[in-house]
Amino acid sequence: MWIKFVGYWYAEPMSTGPSPSIVLGEGLTVWLTGLPSAGKTTLAAALEKRLLAEGHRVEVLDGDVMRTRLTKGLGFSPEDRDENIRRIGFVAHLLSRNGVIAVVPVISPYRSVREEIRELHDGRFFEVHVATPVEVCSERDVKGLYARQRAGELSGLTGVDDPYEPPVSPEMVLHTETSTLDESVEALWQALHS
Amino acid sequence: MWIKFVGYWYAEPMSTGPSPSIVLGEGLTVWLTGLPSAGKTTLAAALEKRLLAEGHRVEVLDGDVMRTRLTKGLGFSPEDRDENIRRIGFVAHLLSRNGVIAVVPVISPYRSVREEIRELHDGRFFEVHVATPVEVCSERDVKGLYARQRAGELSGLTGVDDPYEPPVSPEMVLHTETSTLDESVEALWQALHS
Numbered sequence: 001m002w003i004k005f006v007g008y009w010y011a012e013p014m015s016t017g018p019s020p021s022i023v024l025g026e027g028l029t030v031w032l033t034g035l036p037s038a039g040k041t042t043l044a045a046a047l048e049k050r051l052l053a054e055g056h057r058v059e060v061l062d063g064d065v066m067r068t069r070l071t072k073g074l075g076f077s078p079e080d081r082d083e084n085i086r087r088i089g090f091v092a093h094l095l096s097r098n099g100v101i102a103v104v105p106v107i108s109p110y111r112s113v114r115e116e117i118r119e120l121h122d123g124r125f126f127e128v129h130v131a132t133p134v135e136v137c138s139e140r141d142v143k144g145l146y147a148r149q150r151a152g153e154l155s156g157l158t159g160v161d162d163p164y165e166p167p168v169s170p171e172m173v174l175h176t177e178t179s180t181l182d183e184s185v186e187a188l189w190q191a192l193h194s
Numbered sequence: 195m196w197i198k199f200v201g202y203w204y205a206e207p208m209s210t211g212p213s214p215s216i217v218l219g220e221g222l223t224v225w226l227t228g229l230p231s232a233g234k235t236t237l238a239a240a241l242e243k244r245l246l247a248e249g250h251r252v253e254v255l256d257g258d259v260m261r262t263r264l265t266k267g268l269g270f271s272p273e274d275r276d277e278n279i280r281r282i283g284f285v286a287h288l289l290s291r292n293g294v295i296a297v298v299p300v301i302s303p304y305r306s307v308r309e310e311i312r313e314l315h316d317g318r319f320f321e322v323h324v325a326t327p328v329e330v331c332s333e334r335d336v337k338g339l340y341a342r343q344r345a346g347e348l349s350g351l352t353g354v355d356d357p358y359e360p361p362v363s364p365e366m367v368l369h370t371e372t373s374t375l376d377e378s379v380e381a382l383w384q385a386l387h388s
Binding site: 057059069070072073083086087090091094095098099100 | 251253263264266267277281284285288289292293294
């Protein structure tokens with residue numbers, strides 16, 4: 001068995017943040033965390049489209065783009081991952097406090113740095129756990145990372161041989177393995193407008 | 195004589211960009227380039243205050259703050275300086291295209307990377323050369339850098355033993371050695387509203 005499942009089951013959490021309806025128009029960071037191929041980027045793009053159509057200012061801070069523009073030279077050690085996420089969180093904060101909805105689809109495996117970014121945001125933070133199980137992610141394998149890990153060409157893959165710490169109290173949990181993309185985006189959109 | 199003056203004189207340039215009045219309310223990057231102690235940060239703070247009072251969204255991306263939040267680990271080699279400026283320019287671009295006035299007081303000694311950032315901005319770029327002569331800067335010496343350079347504790351100081359390439363066609367040139375702070379800010383504010 002090549003998959004070591006490092007996630008764990010947890011109860012569906014209650015929202016602990018402020019009602020996002022208060023701040024959506026005034027800027028908010030929507031943070032999508034989850035395993036590789038969980039569907040974060042796809043969700044982000046679909047959400048961006050809907051929010052732009054409503055007239056909001058939206059920026060998607062994609063992890064891969066950020067790694068070339070903002071965090072070049074950083075690797076995938078725990079320290080480098082944290083610094084990567086910290087910088088993206090800093091930029092999301094600058095945007096969200098200026099009326100922009102920053103949508104951030106990044107693995108962001110470690111809980112402590114996500115909590116650090118939540119605190120920086122002072123309420124303007126909506127954390128979504130894209131909780132697709134690793135078995136489903138490894139079948140989708142959008143970037144071929146799971147295959148490369150199996151072939152021994154890559155190590156340190158989050159959720160397989162590197163830890164993923166799921167959020168304890170995210171504002172939302174999405175199960176993309178049992179919902180269509182449209183359903184997931186609709187649920188997310190509703191939650192942001194409720 | 196300990197100062198090697200690496201700047202040079204130039205004719206007062208004409209504006210080559212679009213009229214900023216078109217885009218001020220829709221986001222703009224105001225890029226303040228010049229030697230250490232030229233007055234960039236002071237000007238940025240005073241401009242921020244006036245623009246905030248007018249109801250604009252404003253972010254000052256200070257070089258020193260950015261070096262801890264965005265570009266930690268980068269040094270002062272030409273490559274590192276360029277990467278530092280490139281990242282700040284990228285963030286300013288994200289802000290300015292979302293309706294924010296990004297005010298960026300950074301030495302940014304090299305012309306080519308400033309031009310790269312100008313192109314990225316696609317018109318939303320207002321470059322201000324804070325053209326305080328090095329003799330005046332070294333007397334002000336807000337951070338004690340010139341003294342440390344003279345004492346041999348520091349090398350690679352822009353304008354002294356490291357090059358500064360003044361803009362060829364900035365939107366504005368400010369001479370803080372012959373104007374008060376209020377006069378300089380007023381001139382800058384007027385130019386942004388003309």
